[in-house]
Amino acid sequence: MDSKVNTDVVVVGGGPVGLALATELALAGVEVVVLERLAERSGQSKALNLQPRTAEVFDLRELFDSAQSRSMSTVGDGHFSGIPLSYDGWQTRHPYQVGIPQAQTEQVLEERLAELGTKVRRGHELVSFESTEDTVVAKVRDDGGEYEIEAGYLVGCDGGRSRVRKLLGVAFPGTDPTRYAIVADVLLGKIPATMTTTWRSVRDIFGEEDFGRQAVTGTIPLGEPGLFRVLVRLADEERLDRDTQVPDELVIGFLKKAHGDEIEVVEVRSASQFSDTSRQVERYRVGRVLLAGDAAHIHFPAGGQGLNLGVQDAVNLGWKLAADLKGWAPDGLLDTYHAERHPVGERVIENTRAQMTLTGDEPASRAMRKLFREIAEMPEVNRKLAGMISGLDIRYPFDGPSHPLLGARIPDVELRVDGETRWASSLFHSGHGVLLSGDPALLDLALPWRGRVDAVEATGLPEVAAMLVRPDGYVCWVGTGGETGLDAALRTWFGEPEN
Numbered sequence: 001m002d003s004k005v006n007t008d009v010v011v012v013g014g015g016p017v018g019l020a021l022a023t024e025l026a027l028a029g030v031e032v033v034v035l036e037r038l039a040e041r042s043g044q045s046k047a048l049n050l051q052p053r054t055a056e057v058f059d060l061r062e063l064f065d066s067a068q069s070r071s072m073s074t075v076g077d078g079h080f081s082g083i084p085l086s087y088d089g090w091q092t093r094h095p096y097q098v099g100i101p102q103a104q105t106e107q108v109l110e111e112r113l114a115e116l117g118t119k120v121r122r123g124h125e126l127v128s129f130e131s132t133e134d135t136v137v138a139k140v141r142d143d144g145g146e147y148e149i150e151a152g153y154l155v156g157c158d159g160g161r162s163r164v165r166k167l168l169g170v171a172f173p174g175t176d177p178t179r180y181a182i183v184a185d186v187l188l189g190k191i192p193a194t195m196t197t198t199w200r201s202v203r204d205i206f207g208e209e210d211f212g213r214q215a216v217t218g219t220i221p222l223g224e225p226g227l228f229r230v231l232v233r234l235a236d237e238e239r240l241d242r243d244t245q246v247p248d249e250l251v252i253g254f255l256k257k258a259h260g261d262e263i264e265v266v267e268v269r270s271a272s273q274f275s276d277t278s279r280q281v282e283r284y285r286v287g288r289v290l291l292a293g294d295a296a297h298i299h300f301p302a303g304g305q306g307l308n309l310g311v312q313d314a315v316n317l318g319w320k321l322a323a324d325l326k327g328w329a330p331d332g333l334l335d336t337y338h339a340e341r342h343p344v345g346e347r348v349i350e351n352t353r354a355q356m357t358l359t360g361d362e363p364a365s366r367a368m369r370k371l372f373r374e375i376a377e378m379p380e381v382n383r384k385l386a387g388m389i390s391g392l393d394i395r396y397p398f399d400g401p402s403h404p405l406l407g408a409r410i411p412d413v414e415l416r417v418d419g420e421t422r423w424a425s426s427l428f429h430s431g432h433g434v435l436l437s438g439d440p441a442l443l444d445l446a447l448p449w450r451g452r453v454d455a456v457e458a459t460g461l462p463e464v465a466a467m468l469v470r471p472d473g474y475v476c477w478v479g480t481g482g483e484t485g486l487d488a489a490l491r492t493w494f495g496e497p498e499n
Contacts, residue, residue: 003147007033008325010138010154012164014038014120016047016102017293017310018157019109023061024318026116027431030325033149034118035140037125037158044185044270045101047307048220048229049075052087053391054308055094056412057315058108059425060473064094066108072223073099073199078389081302081355081369082206082218083376085386091411091462092392093423099199101222102307126163129154129289136288152325155290157314162295168286174279174298174349179356180239181217182232184251184271189226190264197221216258217359226266230255233359239273246271276300276356278349284338292317297345302355303389305348312391313341319431319471328452328495340396351388398476399492400485405463405475415458427456428473433494435486437466442483448497449490468493 009025011018014036025032050058050067058064075097078085087095110120127146129138136154140147156164165172191197196204198221205218220229232254240246248268255263280297284290293310317337323329358369375381387393398407412425415436427434433453435446443455446468453468461467466479468489477489490497 005033005147005149007031007149007151008153009033009321010035010136010149010151012126012138012154012156013158013162013293013295014106014110014122015157015159015293016105016109016307017295017314018155019106019113019120020311021155021157021292021314021318022118022120023109023113023116024315024431025322026113026118027061028319028322028326030322032118033151034113034120035124035126035138036120036122039123041103041106043103045103046183046301047102047105047304048099048222049304049307050098050100050105051078051304051308051390052090052092052094052096053394053409054311055098056092056409056425057312057473059093059412059423060315060428061112061431062426062429063108063112066111067100067105068098070104070108071098071100072221075099075199075201077201077203078386079202079206079303080351080376080385080389081358081372082202083358083369083373084202085376085389086382087386087390087392089379089383090387090390090392091413093412093425097304099223105307126158126167128167129164131286131288133287153288153290153321155292155317155321156295157292157310158295160294160298162291164289165281165291165295168289168291170286170291171282172279173282175277175353177275177277179276179300179359180234180236180273181275182230182234182246182251182254182271182273184230184232184246185222185269186228186230186251186255186265187226187267187269188228188264189266190262191226192259192262195219195228195259195263215254227269234273242273244273246273274301276353278353280342280345280349284342285335290317290321290337296341297349299349299352300356302352305352305389305391308391309345309348312344312394315472316341323452323495330492330495333493333495344394347388394474396474400477400489403464403478403480405467405478408475409473410467410469410475411462413460413462415460417456417458425473427454427458428469428471430454431471433471434469435466436461436469437479439466442466442479442486445486446490449494450498452494453490 008031011034022034124142127139138149218231252265278299292313396407435455436458438459446455464478468477
């Protein structure tokens with residue numbers, strides 16, 4: 001290994017967020033080095049799902065089919081504190097969660113990254129870094145010693161205990177833990193009749209009766225015969241010290257208490273304790289160092305939002321960072337990463353805290369849960385909650401005439417392009433912005449931005465005559481006739497035109 005390496009971006013962390021960001025950067029032609037301190041994947045999977053919006057994002061980059069082929073189930077609903085949510089009314093091709101272990105999601109992303117010419121440096125640990133106005137120099141340790149990497153930017157995607165965040169010294173305010181739980185993967189030799197072996201709905205995994213009084217609050221089949229993910233609530237007196245290994249006997253005891261002789265535990269493959277600690281950094285960017293995923297925000301894993309929130313951080317950031325490095329980013333573009341994603345992370349923290357209030361054994365919590373369940377059955381309330389948990393309702397505050405699509409994700413509708421029917425998502429595989437219109441003269445206005453924006457003659461657009469869409473799939477300009485403002489939108493999001 002050379003004592004000094006030069007690159008465009010250092011991504012610290014080879015989990016789903018770091019891999020997603022590196023893939024976005026490599027797709028844009030940016031040189032990236034991914035550092036992962038573990039010598040090999042652990043094989044464990046904290047997350048087990050892709051939410052509908054993340055499935056759409058994978059479609060934008062031609063990754064969905066690979067992910068679906070590795071999935072263990074399709075889950076037709078979401079949940080808010082175990083209360084089922086329908087995705088009806090959200091105009092998505094993926095009105096479901098994809099049940100896929102995090103390790104498989106990482107494999108999908110790492111394979112694509114390799115196709116783009118980049119490999120993860122496993123067993124390479126960030127020691128420290130120094131940042132100036134123009135560059136970042138990272139000191140890295142591997143089994144051969146220490147070396148340095150000089151880069152334009154460094155991004156911490158290294159999880160809730162992020163070394164990048166700690167070295168950066170940014171505030172990480174939030175709330176300390178009040179409740180604790182265990183997540184364990186167990187292999188069963190004898191499966192109780194009440195335990196489902198399929199996962200098609202949240203109703204299959206969450207019991208509703210006396211929800212707040214149950215210790216074992218959920219069991220999820222993991223695709224392998226007899227293998228289940230078990231969720232166990234801990235009483236205050238049962239919690240363990242933060243770094244204490246969860247004893248197998250503790251997990252087995254909870255399962256025996258819940259199921260008696262109907263259950264036989266062959267093996268506890270993994271078990272860890274987690275809590276409802278919630279924190280978020282005050283700034284996602286400090287000069288040439290940025291944070292994404294759990295390095296920027298941590299929360300109780302209610303609703304299955306964590307991996308999805310982090311991957312969408314990465315897709316929001318990737319094209320903006322590439323634009324800056326390629327020299328065409330308009331002023332302030334990179335700062336929109338914090339401006340757009342910090343409120344999204346804050347809202348996830350708020351909704352997970354709200355979900356926690358519905359899971360307690362106290363009379364007030366049980367009463368609130370009963371009332372909330374009735375309210376959630378109202379179609380508009382159910383739709384609101386489903387959009388929030390899934391990420392389908394994210395809408396960024398873009399400047400321009402008021403329109404329901406402005407700032408929202410592009411619906412993945414069928415369009416007529418070059419005489420063929422194509423899904424809208426198929427037009428974003430290159431990672432460029434896209435201008436869609438049936439008017440060739442309007443499309444000609446985007447030609448000076450070729451290489452950044454693909455001008456596509458298309459018909460069948462929903463509700464509008466034309467739209468400009470960012471690489472991450474969010475509509476940043478709409479045309480409804482008598483078009484104005486397109487040139488300004490192109491300059492705002494894609495910089496000055498080429499001469």
